Amino acid sequence: MTFAPDALAVAPAASIRRAESAPALAALLLFGLTLFSPAVLNDGDTFWHITAGQWILAHRSAPSVDPFSFTFAGAPWTAHEWLSEVLLAGAFAAVRWSGVVILTGAAMAATAYILIRRLIRDLDGLALVSVAVLGLGLQLGSLLVRPHILALPLLTAWVVGLFVARDEERAPSFVLLPLMTLWANMHGSFLFGLALVAPLALEAFLAAPAEKKFSAARQWVFFGLLALGAALLNPRGIETLIFPIRLMGLKSLSGVKEWQPVSFDHVGGLELSLFALLGFTLRRPVHVSLLRVVVLIGLIYLALQHSRHSMLLGLVAPMILARPIAKAIGQPKLAPSRLSRPQIAVFSSLFLICAGIRLAAPIQRENAPMSPVAAIATVPAQLRDKAVFNDYSFGGFMIFLGIKPFIDGRADMYGDAFLDEYDRIVNGDAMALDNALSKYGIVWSIVRPTDPVAKLFDTRPGWIRVYKDDIAVIHARKDGLAPGTHQ
Known part of the structure; x- marks a missing residue:
């Protein structure tokens, strides 16, 4: 094209x-x-x-x-x-x-x-x-x-503000600084906004006449320092600057x-x-x-x-x-x-x-790959508060329902070692699964039927299948269930 x-x-x-x-x-x-x-x-x-x-x-x-x-x-x-x-x-x-x-x-x-x-x-x-x-x-x-x-409107407005400043051969407006504070508290992409100041500051320095180069550089550097200070106005301080780098x-x-x-x-x-x-x-x-x-x-x-x-x-x-x-x-x-x-x-x-039409037809969350509504509805009450092994993509929905998951989408908190352990389990490593069952005292599981670990749970001594549909399959230890609670 x-x-x-x-x-x-x-x-x-x-x-x-x-x-x-x-x-x-x-x-x-x-x-x-x-x-x-x-x-x-x-x-x-x-x-x-x-x-x-x-x-x-x-x-x-x-x-x-x-x-x-x-x-x-x-x-x-x-x-x-x-x-x-x-x-x-x-x-x-x-x-x-x-x-x-x-x-x-x-x-x-x-x-x-x-x-x-x-x-x-x-x-x-x-x-x-x-x-x-x-x-x-x-x-x-x-x-x-x-x-x-x-955070996208803040990102876009920030970048526009920097380019407008360059087009008009001046330093960026201080009006942008509150945007940086909001941005830093909304999403880690704010780090790009800070980084973009550097090449544009250098461009301003190189483009300025000889007698104005120092002044141009000083204005942009001063703005950059103020922008950094604005980003630090958040609950985590300097840790917020480090987080996006650590995540990537x-x-x-x-x-x-x-x-x-x-x-x-x-x-x-x-x-x-x-x-x-x-x-x-x-x-x-x-x-x-x-x-x-x-x-x-x-x-x-x-x-x-x-x-x-x-x-x-x-x-x-x-x-x-x-x-x-x-x-x-x-x-x-x-x-x-x-x-x-x-x-x-x-x-x-x-x-x-448009908003009125959307409100007139309220969105209802139904059984879906990220929200196993039907499967969770069948979980016996005596299991919900007990340790569970779950599929990564189900973790958010379980948190939303008040069920504490084994894992969810917060990769930054879990770290590589734990996530590697999880990957071995979900891909069918029997030893890794048995270690996790013992280490964490897991009593039930909810995973995808297509996950290799689902077949492992079928073969674990003392475990039975409680529920299965196209989205999720649930297993539980027999000693944690009331008699007859299985398919």
Whole structure:
């Protein structure tokens, strides 16, 4: 897939002015897509994030030790995304699952609006649509009810603020600093925001006249130090800066799909974006400053190494490339006019209608791969409070129900050693399973029928199968059950 340069070059002034509604239209489309896509709830971590938010609201502080699992009960753990979790818990308390989806949709809408508002300074017509679709399309693979989505508007606004400062040859506005504080309390991606200051500060230094180089560098360094201070305004202090680095250093993350490298076994959003960029640059001269090329290459590397980082590439790359693409196709740079009051009224009404439809048809959580509703409903009361071995993806749902799991999605707390032990068990290592049953006093289990460990439980002396469906199978020790409690 490549851009058609001649078509992209057609951009009369009248067309450019019509782009004033593009940000609101993009925001509305992303809002509606999020609200009515069942896939946004296809993540087991959503459950424990909401529960963590409820815990924080109930205790009026972020936890310092694990209150949810039985294997790591009392071990050091802090909800580093505590503010996002409080927002999710608040939305859930207000209107249940429809609330958390609407909150997520609002975050996606704000992200789209901020990004497109930036792009229409340079692009219009097919060029704008192409860049916007490719950039926003990279957000869809990880569009889930999770803290990283709630932080996206802050990420986008921060990056826009830095690039605007460079365009206007000044230091970034101090108005950005509260965004950094919020961001640092919502998601670990704030570390990228801090890191981006460095190459842009160096760019400002190199681009400034000789007599102003020191002043330019001093302003950006001062802003960077203030931004670092703003990030440290969180319950964990400097530990918040270290956490994202420690998390990405976990070897066990390679078993999580969103942290795996791009496989290229099919053509997806990232592949299309890279093909489009390659095709366009082979047809038209695109001039990007060296330091921004370095940033762009770094983002591509991250996206190839961890598919999750495609979202970051999709938001930042369009801001780097918009002006070079506009120059390559001859589009003038015009400041778009703002929406009129009637247009604002129309778009506001459409947003409210979408939210109203979602509320009128409340989301009900049913039996699903991340929420084994039917299986959990059959667990005898005498087992629920006892030690359990569970599938990794079921842990969040169990926490949500008040059942302490063996494991859940908080890989940062469990660490590589424990996760390696879990992997050996779930993949059918009989010795590892027997060691865990003895070490942790496990009385029952809930795993996927396709997991090799499910067959091991069928052969454990003194264990019986209690329940099985297409999503989960439950086993229990005979001496922990009332007579006749099995299939």
